[in-house]
Amino acid sequence: MIEVGEGGGYFDPARVLWDERADGPLPAITLGGMKRVGKNLVFDAAILAAQPVDVPVPDKRAVLGAAIDAAAADAAVPGKLKAVLIALKAVV
Numbered sequence: 001m002i003e004v005g006e007g008g009g010y011f012d013p014a015r016v017l018w019d020e021r022a023d024g025p026l027p028a029i030t031l032g033g034m035k036r037v038g039k040n041l042v043f044d045a046a047i048l049a050a051q052p053v054d055v056p057v058p059d060k061r062a063v064l065g066a067a068i069d070a071a072a073a074d075a076a077v078p079g080k081l082k083a084v085l086i087a088l089k090a091v092v
Helices: 045-049 060-073 079-091
Strands: 034-037 040-043
Touching: 060 079
Parallel strands: none
Antiparallel strands: 034 040
16 A cells, blocks of 8 residues: 555655665665665675666756756846856856
8 A cells, every 4th residue: 555645745665675764774885786685785786787887967068058048048037147148158
């Protein structure tokens, strides 16, 4: 049974490996490679090996540049701020 909160949120205990409320403080872990064995979390190399190797990381400059472009094109942004944004983009 899964309890659903007033706002529609829910907590599915079947998807939780470690719950600090019940299991105590989280032990040292290796992200993407842990499994539960009894009352312990243990590293499993097979789980880690099954994870995707290449996780795309967005280019921070491209993301910032796109945000600056969007703000500079926004009609609600005052002219002086647009000038600052354009100058900022030149150094990004």
